[in-house]
Amino acid sequence: MNPRPLTFAQPGKFEIFCHRSTPTLYPEEAHDTVQICVPLDGAQYNVTRQSETGRKLVHHLGARDVLAIPVGQPHCVNWRRTADIVSLQLSEAFIADATGLQCLRIQDALTLRDPFISSAAVQLRASLQVEGSPSLIFAEAIATAIAYHVGLAAKAGRGIRGAEHAPALSAPALARLERFIDDNLDQPISLTMLAKQTGLSLWHFMRRFRMSRGMSPHDFITRRRLARAQTLLSESRLSITEIALQIGMSHSHFSRTFLSRVGTSPREFRRQRRG
Numbered sequence: 372m373n374p375r376p377l378t379f380a381q382p383g384k385f386e387i388f389c390h391r392s393t394p395t396l397y398p399e400e401a402h403d404t405v406q407i408c409v410p411l412d413g414a415q416y417n418v419t420r421q422s423e424t425g426r427k428l429v430h431h432l433g434a435r436d437v438l439a440i441p442v443g444q445p446h447c448v449n450w451r452r453t454a455d456i457v458s459l460q461l462s463e464a465f466i467a468d469a470t471g472l473q474c475l476r477i478q479d480a481l482t483l484r485d486p487f488i489s490s491a492a493v494q495l496r497a498s499l500q501v502e503g504s505p506s507l508i509f510a511e512a513i514a515t516a517i518a519y520h521v522g523l524a525a526k527a528g529r530g531i532r533g534a535e536h537a538p539a540l541s542a543p544a545l546a547r548l549e550r551f552i553d554d555n556l557d558q559p560i561s562l563t564m565l566a567k568q569t570g571l572s573l574w575h576f577m578r579r580f581r582m583s584r585g586m587s588p589h590d591f592i593t594r595r596r597l598a599r600a601q602t603l604l605s606e607s608r609l610s611i612t613e614i615a616l617q618i619g620m621s622h623s624h625f626s627r628t629f630l631s632r633v634g635t636s637p638r639e640f641r642r643q644r645r646g
Contacts, residue, residue: 378457378495378499378510379507379510379511381507381510381511381514383462383464384461384462384464384465384511384514385459385460385461385462385465385511385514385518386404386459386460387457387458387459387495387510387513387514388456388457388458388459388460389455389456389457389458389495389496389499390455390456390458391453391454391455391456392450392453392454392455392456393450393453394450394451394452394453395449395450396447396448396449396450397447397448397449397450398447399419399445399446399447400445400446400447401443401444401445401446402440402442402443402460403442403443404442404460404461404462404463405439405440405441405442405460405461405462405463405466405477405521406438406439406440406458406459406460407437407438407439407458407459407460407461407517407521408437408438408439408440408448408456408458409437409456409457409458409459409488409489409491409492409517410432410433410434410436410437410438410454410455410456411434411454411455411456411457411489411492411493411496412434412454412455412586412590412594413434413452413453413454413584413585413586413590413594414433414434414450414452414454414455414456414585415431415432415433415434415451415452415454415585416432416433416448416449416450416451416452417429417430417431417432417448417449417451418430418432418438418440418446418447418448418449418480419446419447419448419449420440420444420445420446420480421444421445421446430482432482433581433585433586434454434489434585434586434590435484435489436482436483436484437482437483437484437485437488437489437521438480438481438482439477439480439481439482439483439521439524439525440480441476441477441478441479441480442463442477444479444480446480452585454585455496457492457495457496459514459517459518461514461517461518461521463475463476463477465514465515465518466518466521466522466525467522469515469516469518469519469522470518470519470522470523470526472522472526475522475525475526477521477525478525481521481524481525481529482529483520483521483524483529485520485524487516487520488516488517488520488521491513491516491517492513492517493631494513495510495513496634497630497631497634499634538579538582539579539582539583540569540579540580540582540583544568544569545583545584547568547569548565548568548569548580549595551564551565551568552565552591552592552595553595553599556592556595556596556599556617556618556619557616557617557618557619558619559619560592560619562576562577562588565580565588576588593628593632594632596618596619596620597618597628597629597632597633599617599618600614600615600617600618600625600629600637601633601640603617603618604637604640604641604644605641605644605645611625611626611637611638614637625637
């Protein structure tokens with residue numbers, strides 16, 4: 372993979388990286404540690420791995436799919452959309468210690484959809500953006516918690532999930548949805564309202580939207596709200612409260628969400644843009 376800024380490392384136990392990847396095809400490689408990839412909002416990527424029989428297997432993954440590659444397994448990754456990644460290199464002994472097992476061997480690649488791991492990665496990214504570098508205690512706690520969840524999944528014999536077969540939404544349907552969202556950012560927007568714009572049932576709309584945008588409709592709407600807020604903070608003289616109302620949020624919800632997603636408070640963002 373491209374050079375990645377080191378977040379934290381404890382030799383022989385773990386290394387943590389946090390970086391942004393543009394669409395890139397990374398060459399095949401294998402490692403002497405267990406590789407964990409935690410993709411964040413909007414990610415879409417393919418992983419090609421070599422099975423124990425030598426076959427090349429391709430898997431299409433998204434923002435919810437945490438990927439674990441065992442020691443020594445050849446694999447390559449095609450990052451299809453620009454997105455942030457938190458990646459970890461964990462020793463097998465570190466994972467075994469985290470799970471309380473004397474020995475744990477991860478035999479094959481696996482994916483898991485684990486809200487805890489995804490949330491922990493978001494918290495790590497936020498800590499880096501606000502503080503510059505987390506403490507060793509914080510970094511080790513994150514690595515240990517992720518190792519615990521991955522270790523339990525490996526113990527349970529989890530594998531890589533099957534590919535999603537729902538087709539993506541058409542370009543005109545996506546454009547119509549985005550216009551509707553942008554025109555109604557100051558109002559509550561329900562999934563039912565969005566599904567109605569496409570003429571699909573709620574279930575089929577959600578599956579096809581995720582295939583199209585690599586994230587849930589809720590995450591997409593939040594991104595659009597925050598993009599509008601950043602424009603207003605940079606270009607308008609509206610107060611923070613007025614901007615929150617313009618994007619359909621209360622002042623407190625806006626401030627918390629902005630800090631979590633952008634990494635700084637709305638007030639500090641405005642000061643930096645105008646400074």
